[in-house]
Amino acid sequence: MQYVLIIHEVEDYLAWKTVFDRAADIRKKAGERSYQVLNYENEPNKIVHFSAWTSISDARAFFESPELVEIRRKAGVKLPEFIYLDRLEAGIL
Structure with a gap:
């Protein structure tokens, strides 16, 4: 399995999240299999x-x-940083 870590600042989280949720189908069709969304403390x-x-x-193409x-x-995303992993x-401890 391959992973993508994206770090970006958004103008407004709730506005960004609405756009993110609406894009679920295109993300899935492009090859995304699971995700986590986190924010800085x-x-x-x-x-x-x-x-x-x-x-x-697939991730890069998307x-x-x-x-x-x-x-x-x-969605108001500012300067995203993409890290492909x-x-x-x-493991689980």
């Missing part, structure tokens, strides 16, 4: 989106598509 509009994908190439660039703009190991 003292910065409610600094969002971390961690997601599992079918492949890094996140770099003109459609997603426009969706992010409409391969799982080396996992």
Whole structure:
């Protein structure tokens, strides 16, 4: 499984979350399999989106598509940072 970690600031979390939720079907069709949304402890509009994908190439194609660039703009996303990750190991303690 491959993963994507996205860190970005949004203008308004609730407005961003509405757009994020509406994009669930296109995210799933693109290859996203699961996700977590987190925020910084003292910065409610600094969002971390961690997601599992079918492949890094599927994730890159999705996140770099003109459609997603426009969706992010409409959602008030500022300077997203994308980190593409391969799982080396996992466990439960």
